[in-house]
Amino acid sequence: MKSNELTQAVRYIWQGHRTWVICTAVLSLMLGLTPAVHLWVAKELVNEVAALLNGGGDYSGAFQLLVVQFLVLLLASLLTKAQELLDKRTELHLDHDLQRAVMEKTTTVPLELYDRPDFQHAIERVHGGQAHRFLTPIKQSMDIVRQLTTLISFLFYLLSVHWTLALVSVVAAFPLLLVLARFGNKRFSLMMFQTPLAREARYLQHLMVKRESAKEVRLFQLRDFLLGVWSDRFRRNQEETYRLFKREKGTLVLTDALTAFFYVGAAGLIIWVARAATITIGDFVALGQAVQGTQSAINQIAGQIARLYESRLYLRDYFRFLDDSVYESRVDRGTKSFPAPLQAGISVERVSFRYPGSERPALQDVSLQIQPGERIAIVGDNGSGKTTLVKCLMGLYQVQTGCIRVDGVPMQDIAEEQLFHNITVIFQDFMRYDFTVRQNITIGQLEAAADKERLETVAANAGVESFVARFAQGYDTHLGRSFQEGEDLSGGQWQKIALARALFSEGQLLILDEPTAALDPKAEMEVFEHFDHLTRGKTAVFISHRMAAARMADRIIVMRDGQICEMGTHEQLIALEGEYKRMYTMQAQWYR
Ligand SMILES: Nc1ncnc2c1ncn2[C@@H]1O[C@H](COP(=O)(O)OP(=O)(O)OP(=O)(O)O)[C@@H](O)[C@H]1O
Structure with a gap:
């Protein structure tokens, strides 16, 4: 030895x-x-x-x-x-x-x-x-x-x-x-x-x-x-x-x-x-x-x-x-800045990705161009690769083939802090931090936590304000009960907090993975009615299983088996009479 x-x-x-x-x-x-x-x-x-x-x-x-x-x-x-x-x-x-x-x-x-x-x-x-x-x-x-x-x-x-x-x-x-x-x-x-x-x-x-x-x-x-x-x-x-x-x-x-x-x-x-x-x-x-x-x-x-x-x-x-040669540490990224403001947008070029130890690729030959300020909805069956695509889009996973470029700059050349400062994501399994309401919302940008006006605007837009107003300590109320007496929130209320967290950040690209899944119909309607306002000045990509929500997007991407099978506006996809129309009519049946 x-x-x-x-x-x-x-x-x-x-x-x-x-x-x-x-x-x-x-x-x-x-x-x-x-x-x-x-x-x-x-x-x-x-x-x-x-x-x-x-x-x-x-x-x-x-x-x-x-x-x-x-x-x-x-x-x-x-x-x-x-x-x-x-x-x-x-x-x-x-x-x-x-x-x-x-x-x-x-x-x-x-x-x-x-x-x-x-x-x-x-x-x-x-x-x-x-x-x-x-x-x-x-x-x-x-x-x-x-x-x-x-x-x-x-x-x-x-x-x-x-x-x-x-x-x-x-x-x-x-x-x-x-x-x-x-x-x-x-x-x-x-x-x-x-x-x-x-x-x-x-x-x-x-x-x-x-x-x-x-x-x-x-x-x-x-x-x-x-x-x-x-x-x-x-x-x-x-x-x-x-x-x-x-x-x-x-x-x-x-x-x-x-x-x-x-x-x-x-x-x-x-x-x-x-x-x-x-x-x-x-x-x-x-x-x-x-x-x-x-x-x-x-x-x-x-x-x-x-x-x-x-x-x-x-x-x-x-x-x-x-030892980095055994379990590599921080991926060696470049030092370039994230282009601000976005000019040409984000291009996904023939991207494939396979999870470690997995036989099947989760993404296969995916290509997509996202224009600055565009709002894109991704729909598809469970396991079709929607979450994997957004994880690659934000640089959390390194793609194995193909390339993702931001205004022509390969994503791996952009410094990690720059990337995560400019891209904001809320996942389905977002974190419920055992911290105060304020910390839960501002956690991605603690340096701006004292900005009361920004906090309150975001909280109002995400629907947080209405229930926080009932707490005696307002935004300083502790959430969760693992360490001290605090308020426990419902699933939907937690989701509103997560939404507020995403809106509080200054990212140019906003990625939301099922942002309204836990919201009641009224709250969901409000989020989507204000979606224009909420995402103003940002490029937004959101995953949703609700076809009605997807309709609000400028463009809809339909995924199946790790590939994009259809892409277009709601009207174009309905006219196509393909996967999207099948999903849309299936959901619409429930409301007839
Ligand atoms: N961490 C992981 N390790 C291995 N395989 C994974 C992992 N995460 C997802 N997968 C596989 O990758 C494929 C795509 O998963 P992904 O989570 O992207 O689907 P999705 O479209 O977001 O599904 P859902 O609508 O259920 O959220 C699935 O077959 C899944 O089993």
Whole structure:
């Protein structure tokens, strides 16, 4: 495995948290030396006590050593706590930065990525609690440094007595190293396998706890079904985790037995050394501790190396998510301005588009010329490609073949801010922001939020004013009830808010995807009666299933199977006696 992600992580932390890196390195070295100091004190103390028991020596030496021992313990405790404090502070800061980086990415990637399950799985894995995972490999590396310092100091001591003691202590730890390395890898693979299952479980849980789904869960009696599927996914997840845990523990029993065997062997060696060489009782006690300490340090290092391997896989996953060559960030657009005012209009030239992973093209060879100031209605059956066409028209999706030009400038050459400033869209599934009425309307242009007159004109045109006037706090009334007490609106009222949002923006091209679907007939009539006025100075494209509304347009486009099959004014299309006439007469029948 490349050391890439670890150095990348260190570099990242070094930029913002240099003090943490330096302090952790220094503290690790100091903490690494404390066991050796401890051992030396213990050895001297045992020798002093032995001398006292044999009638020699004096108490002051033993007391001094006890004081040193107390200070070493105190220092070790202080250093550990200082490290924990530093870790916590860094983790909190880092959590913010890492989560922000993820959100910066998710809000700039091309929309198509959201149609890919692997991208959604990746978001699920990286979007929370990253700081801990991020710091862990660095802490593990520092811990390895600390254990190595301890190990080297112990080995020096063992070597000074007899080389075999050092050898046995080192050999004992190898089996564990292999076992832990293997399981670190397994745990990561398990997480990769679990992500889709966990996401599914969370989605089902979401359906059972959220307000939006609460009605249908009751009405369609989904409780047992949802609980059943959720339990299945949840349990499968847990079972996999438990199975790995069990295998890991089983193997660890074996390695523990091996470690114990080597330890007993080392104890025998110490006795043999004690017989052959002249060592003090303090040395004898210290040797036992040093052998055990060496093995424990090696075990710790082995464990940390294995965990480090695992943590680096998580890190790699995080960096992979941010890597533009894996999930491309903002599409490389040009820097040109959006032509203002439009002169020649917008031309769609032989455009085709296929959703990622989809066999069938959603748009096929679509050509269309939109004149400045023109109002165009798009009609067609469900799934005929109307929404896809407007998504391409506003540059949300990159067309795969063909080209869309604005006054002759290819759309991909226009800077993104320019594009979204000049094109305003309200989709069928527009957002209902849990914000105030004012924010909901001005959200596309917050810098103009204080423009009271503009807000009120737009609100009156979209029919928002009539119901906002009844709210005690007027435009500052909070909408939605997820976070605080607020007003809840009807579907039609929300649609009026969305319409107001579109009208508030200064875009030259206004795209409305079924702008009146949720409105009552009176409100719908009003919108269309004022449509001329509402769209004054703008080019408008709107999708509608209501043929009566489509009639108001200068031109109607009829779509079928991703293609434009008819185009013209209402009269021309009726005279054509084709798809439009079929749809129109079918709807007209209802009113006869
Ligand atoms: N995100 C997506 N991923 C894959 N296929 C999609 C996606 N969105 C739409 N499609 C497919 O593209 C085709 C055109 O869909 P589109 O939403 O453009 O239709 P529409 O005419 O707007 O339909 P409606 O009248 O129901 O709103 C459909 O076959 C649909 O299944």
